[in-house]
Amino acid sequence: KLSKRLETVASFVPTGAVVADIGSDHAYLPCYLIHHNIATKAIAGEVVKGPYESAVRQVKLEGLEEKITVRLADGLKAIDPSDHVNTITIAGMGGPLIVSILENDLNRLKNVTRLILQPNIHAKVIREWAMQNGWAILDEVILEEDEKIYEVLVLQRGDMTLSEEQILLGQHLLNERSEVFVKKWIREIENWRRVLTSIEQAEVTQEIAAKREELQHLIALVEGA
Numbered sequence: 001k002l003s004k005r006l007e008t009v010a011s012f013v014p015t016g017a018v019v020a021d022i023g024s025d026h027a028y029l030p031c032y033l034i035h036h037n038i039a040t041k042a043i044a045g046e047v048v049k050g051p052y053e054s055a056v057r058q059v060k061l062e063g064l065e066e067k068i069t070v071r072l073a074d075g076l077k078a079i080d081p082s083d084h085v086n087t088i089t090i091a092g093m094g095g096p097l098i099v100s101i102l103e104n105d106l107n108r109l110k111n112v113t114r115l116i117l118q119p120n121i122h123a124k125v126i127r128e129w130a131m132q133n134g135w136a137i138l139d140e141v142i143l144e145e146d147e148k149i150y151e152v153l154v155l156q157r158g159d160m161t162l163s164e165e166q167i168l169l170g171q172h173l174l175n176e177r178s179e180v181f182v183k184k185w186i187r188e189i190e191n192w193r194r195v196l197t198s199i200e201q202a203e204v205t206q207e208i209a210a211k212r213e214e215l216q217h218l219i220a221l222v223e224g225a
């Protein structure tokens with residue numbers, strides 16, 4: 001059974017999609033998408049040998065070799081125009097790593113119409129990247145599983161302008177204000193306050209002063225939202 005986290009990612013894959021799952025590890029997500037007749041074809045990309053081998057093994061075990069191709073490659077280098085991939089999923093990494101994977105091979109996104117991204121931390125950098133690169137947020141989900149909070153961002157081509165607040169919190173998530181969302185940001189504010197208290201004891205260098213100002217700004221931003 002797939003985790004709630006990956007099931008949420010899967011729920012945004014359009015029926016009939018050709019999917020590339022980048023950083024696929026065991027290829028659980030592509031296997032699920034094929035078994036449930038959501039994707040017609042999938043590529044599982046992995047840059048590390050061990051996880052790549054797990055993916056190959058899993059695909060074989062499930063008898064899906066005809067529909068899932070596993071490739072050992074860095075990021076989007078796992079896909080080629082002849083694959084006709086139209087949907088990309090990248091899950092279980094930090095936002096900055098996800099952005100660097102996209103940024104490193106922008107030309108390989110030409111035929112792609114949907115990105116489903118699940119950053120473990122720093123979703124903010126994905127929203128910033130999307131805004132600057134002609135992608136708009138179609139939907140966002142925040143969920144909790146095993147005491148961890150995850151965000152899933154669904155992007156399609158389009159223009160959007162987000163405020164600083166919306167970049168940090170996510171406009172859909174902010175509108176919805178779910179219990180998990182509130183919990184996440186209460187926790188963040190607590191962390192920021194803890195850091196503030198600890199640097200109050202420190203000698204005031206320019207760096208400390210800047211950090212203090214940044215934290216106070218973030219707290220005010222989130223509390224005011």
Ligand code: SAM
Pocket residue numbers: 006022023024025026045046047048051073074075076090091092093101
């Ligand atoms: N996507 C799966 C999930 O969400 O459960 C696996 C997440 S796992 C924490 C991250 C995987 O991404 C690792 O297997 C790692 O080897 C792979 N990875 C990291 N950077 C990558 C890159 N540039 N290209 C392809 N895979 C990458």
